[in-house]
Amino acid sequence: MKKLTRTEVYKLRRAIRQLARKKGRGTELISLYIPPGRPISDVISMLRQELSTAANIKSRTTRKNVMAALERVIQRLKLFKSTPPNGLVIFSGAIPRGPPGSERMEIYVLEPPLPLQTYLYRCDNRFHTEILEQMLSSLDEVYGLLLLDTSGASVSLIRGSHVEIVKEMESGIPGKHSAGGQSARRFERLREMEVNLFFHRVGKWANKIFLSEDRLQGIIVGGPAHTKNEFLEGDYLDYRLKDKIIAIIDVADVDEQGVKQALAQLSSILKDARITKERELGQRFLSVASKSPNAVAIGYDEVLRRMREGVVDTVLIVEDLSSVIVTIKCNNCGYHFTKVVEDPTQIRKLVEVPCPNCNSYGLAISGEKEVVDAVLEEADNLSIRVEIISSSIEEGVILKKAFGGVVAILKWA
Ligand SMILES: [Zn+2]
Incomplete structure (x- = not known):
């Protein structure tokens, strides 16, 4: 197939x-x-x-x-x-x-x-x-990411190139006590019990979330301290999941920040995973853009022009780009023009102004096309490689916010 x-x-x-x-x-x-x-x-x-x-x-x-x-x-x-x-x-x-x-x-x-x-x-x-x-x-590869220490934990799923934190937990366990003597030992025992209870809670959630993914290809466990190893040595995680652990990594945090730190380390673990490829493509563009700005194209108009000139190596599109190319025509004088709108809900506003040519209120929308469709169509016609970058990874966010979501790396990069 x-x-x-x-x-x-x-x-x-x-x-x-x-x-x-x-x-x-x-x-x-x-x-x-x-x-x-x-x-x-x-x-x-x-x-x-x-x-x-x-x-x-x-x-x-x-x-x-x-x-x-x-x-x-x-x-x-x-x-x-x-x-x-x-x-x-x-x-x-x-x-x-x-x-x-x-x-x-x-x-x-x-x-x-x-x-x-x-x-x-x-x-x-x-x-x-x-x-x-x-x-x-069902075509997406799925990986699980479990981050924990004694202060909290998070359970995430990496689906294709999408990262989703499914569950975040705080343990509520106080930090280590410094007082000495009898009370310190009692405090320590209490703390151990609390940690044990918390591990059970983490295990329960991890089992629930990961076991319901029948396409789960591997699990990565991480955290700042030795805690993660204690967790794994104990009887908290289902044995079927233990078999799927592909890496244990050190990260400083267990929240969203920790997930970012984990992803940065995953490129060597998940070499062939989609998420690694997308991150590398995004990084390649950013590095070319900073070293030789002439070797990239930024924005719909420039990307399209460069594609037609035959100098584009790869086009990158951020997945959830919603920009629309709107064609506007004046019913009074026949003047027409196109405009790229990032937020489709703003399209109607384009015709609420006077015609730039005859100054009458006769503008009407005569066509709409999503930028993504226009780029994909042109790339198909010219046999140019297009790569889709997820906006759930940092590189995607940068490409969208700083570069408008459509860019290209040129052949002489
Ligand atoms: Zn007009």
């Missing part, structure tokens, strides 16, 4: 997110999942039956839309000689663009990245994308 590249997965994920947001006016959107091995002809005859059932739908608009959606699916299926190796997913239906009557028929045909296990036919007011979403998240 062909393994999807990270960019392909990213594209698929975006497409699914966009599909999941679409809403129908009534229960008239069709989702169809066909597993491999299921003959197309069987599916077509099933859909023909649905078509005759749909003829009884009372609402005239819904009936019309459902039947049209079904017919589109049947037409599409006829183009397939046989079911593709991983099966086939089709979404079809009338999507409203404004008031009633503005619906337009849309159809999406996807080949899933892994073989589909079940057949599904649904007619609803939305597209059922859950199966594909689950499939995509």
